[in-house]
Amino acid sequence: MTTRSAAPPTQTDHDDLAVRTRTSVLAALSDRIAGDVYGPGEPGYDEARSGFNLLTDHRPAVIAVPVNRFDVVEAVRFAADEGLRVAIQATGHGPGAAANGALLINTSAMTDxxxxxxxxxxxxxxxxxxxxxxxxxxxxxxxxxxxxxxxxxxxxxxxxxxxxxxxxxxxxxxxxxxxxxxxxxxxxxxxxxxxxxxxxxxxxxxxxxxxxxxxxxxxxxxxxVTTVYAGNLFYPAEDAPEVMRRFAAWAPAQSEDLTSAVTLMNFPPLDVVPEAFRGKSFTIVRGCWAGDRASGKAVVDEWRDWKTPEVDLWAELPFAAADAISMDPTDPMPAMVTTEWMNELPDEAIDILTSRVRPAPGTMPLVLFAEIRHAGGAVARGAATSPNDIGRDGTFLLELASIVPDPHVGLAVESALRLTRDALAPFVTGAAYLNFLEGDEKAARSASAFxxxxxxxxxxxxxxxxxxxxxxxxxxxx
Ligand SMILES: Cc1cc2nc3c(=O)[nH]c(=O)nc-3n(C[C@H](O)[C@H](O)[C@H](O)COP(=O)(O)OP(=O)(O)OC[C@H]3O[C@@H](n4cnc5c(N)ncnc54)[C@H](O)[C@@H]3O)c2cc1C
CATH class of the missing domain: 3.30.465.10 (Uridine Diphospho-n-acetylenolpyruvylglucosamine Reductase; domain 3)
Structure with missing residues (x-):
């Protein structure tokens, strides 16, 4: 028989009950799966909720780290029983809306x-x-x-x-x-x-x-695909308007063996960046030719003949080394990204991009890079049978990305990205590419891909x- 205290429950009683309830709920999930389960404040919780993008700071109510599909079934059924929302994270490269209060299914242990x-x-x-x-x-x-x-x-x-x-x-x-x-x-x-x-x-x-x-x-x-002709030509940042104009006319004339991009890049002054590029800005013509080497070289030679690049890293490459094309960072970082599809790349759009992405002399850039990928070919052809039909059938895909080195500049970076997109509004299709949307913007804009x-x-x-x-x-x- 239980005796009840006459005194009304205090906040401490409530907190204690909440903790005990939570603990027993987590224990119930732990009993159901072979993988790990973490609640807020427990060792392992912070590691399991974090990923590549350090700007994501979500606080799930519970995190399950399944080791097989049976665990996933149990975790999803548990969420249904408890009325919990469900979020999913593998690497944290493309977080959606924050998973606060949800069950986060962290799939990183399922690596077969x-x-x-x-x-x-x-x-x-x-x-x-x-x-x-x-x-x-x-x-x-x-x-x-x-x-x-x-x-x-x-x-x-x-x-x-x-x-x-x-x-x-x-x-x-x-x-x-x-x-x-x-x-x-x-x-x-x-x-x-x-x-x-x-x-x-x-x-x-x-x-x-x-x-x-x-x-x-x-x-x-x-x-x-085993060997490709791929890499980067680095031109001075000041040449960006000229290089981009040339790219806008050149890329659509190329065979589908070539996937290419032009990138205005402000390399950060970090030790992980090779010394030749550290803290400097370049206009880069990059890509991958997946056909015969001689034809690929001939296509890239058109650029070399037009203007000798400052650095020429375009060469025959085993596709196993494909990371060398974009040289993306692998260490987690606080990043922001946004995107637009464009059917044309007119001079006005190029001027907006170059003036907003290249930092004024003596100032730190707010936008890390603007990359314009040439699409079309099989990318556009697949649109007819895909749900994201209008989110993939443009000619050029723009990605704008930034790093937020200090939370104090977060708003400035966000508004630099937004204002650049706003200025480009007359030249874009209005559809978004889903993989280059993150966080609240993913929730707000993903419908535009369909x-x-x-x-x-x-x-x-x-x-x-x-x-x-x-x-x-x-x-x-x-
Ligand atoms: C450095 C870098 C380079 C990139 N390069 C490219 C590129 O060249 N081309 C391109 O298209 N994209 C590129 N992306 C974007 C990337 O493809 C997206 O961010 C993608 O969502 C990452 O998936 P993830 O599982 O690694 O990330 P996560 O953040 O773990 O997952 C992203 C989202 O995918 C969903 N998801 C993940 N796993 C599952 C699952 N098992 N079941 C259901 N939903 C799931 C979830 O909604 C989750 O929020 C790049 C991103 C970065 C940061």
């Missing part, structure tokens, strides 16, 4: 990669990055459709489209998916493909990152799978 060299496929776990897939595929003369860095997660990248250096030749990574294993918001494990649950398969190939379930494995096609009919179709699929919208931290349909 299996290559089938005969069928030319890779089966990849939810937490695997591109590095092991590229390395193992290259041993068989094959390549996946990774992006600018092997440090990004395969599944998150693919769910958002995935535009890499083989894009114009082979399409987006989402085009190369054969099947997904996914745990739906009610905790059902499904294998979806063109012939099994084709609607869910369609939605996940570029429209469903984080919003209609947890993908536990993906089977992707591999392509016969045409009206596709948005309606996605909304119907979402409503059937997640009627309570508990998976609300990824792509949002507006």
């Amino acid at each position: 990669v299996t290559i089938d060299p005969i069928g030319r496929t890779a089966t990849v776990g939810a937490g695997a990055k591109w590095a092991p897939v590229l390395e193992q595929a290259q041993q068989h003369g094959l390549a996946p459709l990774l992006g600018s860095t092997t440090d990004v997660g395969v599944v998150g990248y693919t769910l958002g489209g995935g535009f890499g250096w083989l894009g114009r030749k082979y399409g987006l990574a989402s085009d190369a998916v054969r099947s997904f294993d996914v745990v739906t918001p009610d905790g059902n494990p499904l294998r979806v493909s063109a012939t099994s649950h084709p609607d869910v398969f369609w939605a996940l190939r570029g429209g469903g990152a984080g919003s209609i379930g947890v993908v536990t494995d993906v089977v992707i096609d591999l392509f016969p 045409s009206q009919p596709n948005r309606r179709r996605l909304a119907a699929i979402k409503a059937a799978l997640d009627p309570d919208n508990r998976f609300c931290h990824g792509v949002a349909l507006g």
Whole structure:
């Protein structure tokens, strides 16, 4: 028999009850899965909630670190039982809206990669990055459709489209998916493909990152690519208007063997940056030619003949070394990114970009880089069968990125990015590329990647799978 105290409960009693309740709830989840479970304040919690982008400072109510798909099923069912929202994180390269108060499923322990060299496929776990897939595929003369860095997660990248250096030749990574294993918001494990649950398969190939379930494995096609002609030509930053104008006319005339970009880069004055570039600005013509070497060299020679670059790093390259093309950072950093699709690159847009991205003499740049990737080819062709149809069929994809070295400059950096986008408004299509959206902007703008009919179709699929919208931290349909 329990005796009740006559005194009303104090705040301390409430706090104590909350802690005991939380502890028993977490213990219940721990009992259900083989992986780790963390609550706020527990050792391991901070590590499990952090990722590549250090600006993400979310405080999930509970974090599950599943080690297999059964754990994911249990974690998702637990969230349904407890009425918790669900957010997903593999590497933290592309965080959505903050996962405060949600169950965060951190997939980073699910890193299995299996290559089938005969069928030319890779089966990849939810937490695997591109590095092991590229390395193992290259041993068989094959390549996946990774992006600018092997440090990004395969599944998150693919769910958002995935535009890499083989894009114009082979399409987006989402085009190369054969099947997904996914745990739906009610905790059902499904294998979806063109012939099994084709609607869910369609939605996940570029429209469903984080919003209609947890993908536990993906089977992707591999392509016969071993050696490429790739790299960078570095021109002075002052030449940016000239180089960009030339690129705007030159790139659309090139074969689909070439995926290229022009980048105005303000290298930060950090030790990790090679001395030749540290603290300096350059206009870079970069890309990857996935055809015969002689033709690739001839295409790049057009630039060399036009103007000798300050540094010429364009050469024959084993595709295993594809990271050398973009030289992206791998250490976690506080980064901001935004994006626009453009069908043309008129002089006025180039002037806006160059004047806003190049720092005035003696000042620190607020925008780290503006990269304009040339799309079209297989990137645009795949639009007709993809949910993110208008989010991939432009001619040029602009990415603007910044680092926020100190929280005090966060607002200044954010407004520099926003004002640059605002100034470019007359020249953009209005559609966003999902993989270059983060945080609140991902929630606010992701719907713009889909045409009206596709948005309606996605909304119907979402409503059937997640009627309570508990998976609300990824792509949002507006
Ligand atoms: C340095 C750098 C270079 C990049 N280069 C390119 C590039 O060349 N091309 C390109 O297209 N993109 C590029 N990106 C963008 C990148 O593809 C996206 O940020 C992508 O979302 C990262 O996926 P992730 O799993 O690594 O990141 P996370 O932040 O862990 O995940 C991103 C989002 O994907 C969803 N998600 C992740 N895993 C799952 C899952 N298992 N099931 C369901 N949803 C899931 C979640 O909504 C999550 O919020 C780059 C990003 C960075 C930081």
